[in-house]
Amino acid sequence: MITVPEWINVILRSLTLIVLLFFLVKLLGTKQLSQLNIFETISGIVLGGIAAIHTMDPNTNFSYALIALVIWFLVPFGAEKIALKSKAFRDFTEGKGTVFIQDGKIMEDNLKKEGYSTDDLLEKLRDNNVFLASDVEFAILEPSGSLSVLPKRENRPLTPKDLGIKLAPSKEPQTVIMDGKVLVEPLANLSLNQQWLESELDKMNVSIENVFLAQADNDGQLSVDLFDDMIAVPAPTEKPLLLATMKKCQADLELFSLSTENMQSKEMYDKNSKKLQNAIDRITPYLS
Amino acid sequence: MTVGAQVKGCYSSIKNIEASLGILANKTQDKESKQAFENVEQIIKQIKNDLQKQVIELSKEEPQYK
Structure with a gap:
């Protein structure tokens, strides 16, 4: 039998245990990291301890390390799965508020x-x-x-609901450019394509390579941050502009209604100015 | 500016609003927003039709500024 130098043994043991520990912790789930209960804390420490001891000491039997690791993995893993099913067991292992x-x-x-x-x-x-x-x-x-x-x-903090303000629902924005590279999947989630992105960037007079980060909201408004912070980027103006145009037209119609002497026209302008005001009231939450 | 020209300007602004609402309605991913944009687009369309008649009336009244 060839005797392996001890340092090589240590390296091999370390690498094996790192890989093993990585997968065990992955399987135990991220829950472990965020909210450790007593049981999970202990099992985490012991798993680490077992790995540490058997990494450092080449004289220990490596198979014992594997057995111990598997048991300390299986029991918390099993307990977690049972706790998912049974409320009584969960109250026992995780405690109650x-x-x-x-x-x-x-x-x-x-x-x-x-x-x-x-x-x-x-x-x-x-x-x-x-x-x-x-x-x-x-x-x-x-x-x-x-x-x-x-x-x-x-x-409690004041919410729009308390004030009776109606707000448009908003979904999570998607990041469409990162470090000057277009991300195709988020674009597809918004059912938009690269041509749309290029035309939007053209409107702002910037090229894709200069964009550090670009995000689109669920109404397809694009906001960008450039590598060059000296260049000012226009904020999205589509919606505010639309709202302003609507308000202007409403004012115009009111003015026409006041200045005309023809009763029929007066009535028509008046009716439509009210209609437009109604439309503005309805659309404002969605345009701000 | 004559009244006719002013009304014409307003008419084209209304057309602009209608088109913008149409674009927004198509772009948005949210059903409720889409519905709102489409409803308001309908209202704007009615206003547009009324204004269009008025524009025609006015151009008859002021043929010299046509």
């Missing part, structure tokens, strides 16, 4: 149970931009350790 504030009143017993002092609670509230405990309607400590806060109605 604890209500800290209900109906604006602090639950002292629950605070004590979770080992939170009043200072801790205030700190967590400040994390949520709440400085006055009485501003809170409801607060719950999530199993992950973060505090979710529902402020009282009057302390």
Whole structure:
């Protein structure tokens, strides 16, 4: 048997374990990274520890490393899959939230149970931009350790809904040029093509190679950032221009209606100016 | 500018609005927006038709400025 120099052994072990660990962690999912519960934290540390020990020490039996890794992978993996199916199991492994504030009143017993002092609670509230405990309607400590806060109605941020303002729905914008290269798939998602992109860029008087980043919204308006920050790029004007034209025409019709002496024409201008005003009111949310 | 020319200008602006709305309605990916653009386009079309008659009337009244 050829004896392999130990350093080569270490290299081989390291590479194998890196690849193995990579795939195991991939399979365990990204959930691990964002919200670790106790079980997942421990399994993550142990997986890393096993890999570290067997990488460094050439005298250990490498097959033990594989067995240990697989077991420490399978159990958390299995637990996660069962937790997906069973609510009871999930409550057991991941824990339940604890209500800290209900109906604006602090639950002292629950605070004590979770080992939170009043200072801790205030700190967590400040994390949520709440400085006055009485501003809170409801607060719950999530199993992950973060505090979710529902402020009282009057302390919540004002939304268009509160003001009764109608807004057009907007979808996510698509990035169509990155580093001077056209991305075909996002363009196709908007059912647009490269000719459209080129003509839009022509309108702005820039070429594709000079564009660092270009994004199109779901109404097909293009906004670009150039490599050369000295060149000013026109902002999309199509919609504001349309709205302005509509307002101008409405004013014109009103003026005609006032200046004409023919009753029939007067009536016609008046009717249409009202119609146009109505149209402006309806379309404004979509043009801003 | 004569009244006839002013009304003609307004008429062409209305045509411009109608076309722009048509383009937006075709470009947008969202059904609700598309619907809104098309509805308003219809209103604009009615206004356009009324104005068109007026333009013809006026050109009869002021044949010298045609």
